[in-house]
Amino acid sequence: MMAQFPNNHDANLRSHPIPRAVAVEDLSQKDIEGITQTVFVASQSQPADLLFIFGTSTIDGEVLESVGRDCQQGHFPKVMVTGLSGRLYSETGKPVAHIMRDELITRGVPSDVILVQDRSTNTLEDVAFSLDVLEKHDISPESIAFLCKAHHSGRCLRTLRKFFPSQMLLSVPYIAAYDGIKVAEEDWYQHEVSRGRVYGEYLRIIEYTRRGDIANL
Numbered sequence: 001m002m003a004q005f006p007n008n009h010d011a012n013l014r015s016h017p018i019p020r021a022v023a024v025e026d027l028s029q030k031d032i033e034g035i036t037q038t039v040f041v042a043s044q045s046q047p048a049d050l051l052f053i054f055g056t057s058t059i060d061g062e063v064l065e066s067v068g069r070d071c072q073q074g075h076f077p078k079v080m081v082t083g084l085s086g087r088l089y090s091e092t093g094k095p096v097a098h099i100m101r102d103e104l105i106t107r108g109v110p111s112d113v114i115l116v117q118d119r120s121t122n123t124l125e126d127v128a129f130s131l132d133v134l135e136k137h138d139i140s141p142e143s144i145a146f147l148c149k150a151h152h153s154g155r156c157l158r159t160l161r162k163f164f165p166s167q168m169l170l171s172v173p174y175i176a177a178y179d180g181i182k183v184a185e186e187d188w189y190q191h192e193v194s195r196g197r198v199y200g201e202y203l204r205i206i207e208y209t210r211r212g213d214i215a216n217l
Contacts, residue, residue, distance in 0.1 A: 017207070018200055018203050018204050018207060019200055020197065020200055021178075021193070021196030021197050021199075021200050022196055022199045022200040022203060023196060024195055024196065024199040027189055027195075032189050035189075035198060035199065035202045036185060036188070036198075038154055038202055038205055039151055039153075039154045039155075039198050039201045039202050039205065040150055040151065040153055040154060040173070040185040041153035041154055041156075041157050041171040041173065042171065043171055043172065043173055044145075044170040044171050044172070045145070045170070045172050046075075046145070046170060047074075047075040047076065047143075047145075048075070048076060048141070048143040048144055048145035048168070048170055049076075049077060049078065049139075049141035049142055049143045049144065050076065050077075050078045050079070050080060050134075050139070050141040050143070050144045050145070051067065051070070051071075051075075051076035051078070051079045051080070051144075051145045051146075051147060051172070052080045052082070052127075052130070052144050052145070052146040052147070052160065053067075053079065053080065053081045053082060053100060053146075053147045053148075054082060054083070054123060054126050054146065054147065054148040054152070054156055055081075055082045055083020055084070055085075055086060055096050055097060055120055055123075055126050056083065056086065056096065056148070056149065057086040057087040057096055058149060058176045059100065059103075059147075059174070060174075061103075063147070063174045064100075064103050064104060064107055065107055067079070067104060067107070067109070067147065068104060068107030068108045068109050069108075071104070071108070071109045071110075071113060072108050072109070076113075076145065077113065078113060078114075078115060078139060078141070079104065079109065079113055079114050079115065080114075080115045080116075080117060080130055080133065080134075081097045081100040081101050081104070081114060081115070081116055081117070082097050082117045082118075082120055082126040082127075082129070082130055083095065083096040083097045083100075083117075083118065083120050083121075083126060084096065084097070084118055084119055084120055084121055085121045095118040097116050097117060097118040098116065098118060101114050101116055115130075115133050115134070115137060115139075116133070117129050117130045117132075117133045123152075123155060123156060123159050124159055124208075124213055124214070126159070127159050127160055127162070127163050128163065131163060141164075141167060142167055142168065143167060143168040143169075143170065144160060144164060144167055144168070144169055144170070145169075145170040145171075145172050146160060146169065146170070146171060146172060147172045147173075147174070148171075148172075148173060148174075149173065149174065149175075149176040149183070150173035150174060150175050150176070150183065150184065150185060151176070151183045151185075151188065151194075151197055151198050151201055152173075152176075152201060153171050153173045154201065154205055155201060155204060155205050155208070155214065156171075157169060157171060157217070158205065158208075158209065158214035158215045158216075158217055159213075159214045159215075161214075161215035161217065162213070162214050162215045165215075178193050178194075178197060179193050181193040181194050182194070183197050183198060
């Protein structure tokens, strides 16, 4: 039986073993370099058999416009949108995957290009539950571009690699902001908000690798 998760967004966040943002004091230059290398994956934007969009409520219109243009130009023959819960689900009752699908359609992406996986409540499930969708449509991508927050890209890469051990994986990151602070590779360590977000991701990568939930790269 699939585990039951809180519908309330705040309760869902509290259910995670490691908070989204973790308080961290001074970091050495060596610490910063190691964390940056682990958490962030450089952009490798290029055509792929499948664009995989991890579930989120933070993608802005500019990012979606770019995806729309890429799809219209044939860079991504198929797009997988994923996710059930999140802030937008709590606010609207609509799975985040449905919201992203509708946003992409309004930006010119044909509906038959878009695959929808609307059951997942976390990053691991985003990928694991998508396997059934790919199998149902008889799709076996040799190359997968994945769209996610820049500071989430390291964990997304490792999660995809667990399920796709030999496929080409290409990061298409975008910079998210919290309380007006952008979480960017170049200066994440300079602000308390971004430092907490990145360090939380770093701890999750360590813990989930130890548990075997994600690939050990």
